[in-house]
Amino acid sequence: MDQPELTIFNPDNLTAPAQQTHCQEPYDRPITLVEAAKFLPGRGKSGHIHVNALRRWSKKGFRGIKLRTIYVGVLLCTTRRWLDQFIKEINREQGAGIARDAAAQILNQAGI
DSSP states (O other), rough: OOOOOOOOOOTOOOTTTTSSSSOOOGGOEEHHHHHTTTTSSSTTTTOOHHHHHHHHHHTBBBBOOOOEEEEEEEEEEOOOHHHHHHHHHHHHHHHHHHHHHHHHHHHHHHTO
């Protein structure tokens, strides 16, 4: 079976066409945390989350879940896919916590 030929990703050209990057889908293309921050809503004047929040989530995590990142040269990057997975994991954990709390309340009311 033929393996697709991979080329080296050029961090100086983050808008390179998909055939010149190491991945075939734009969804998997590395994006800087500054670019990634623009995909998430925020409360500040800019209307999106601050890039430092993304840096913190990649280093320390949020609710025990870390944002997956890689270095492309000196730039800390993530992908749209990793950003979506991170958000889904946070919401899954939040939903599980709510379900646990509700179950505990029902058991307490039942005297169990």
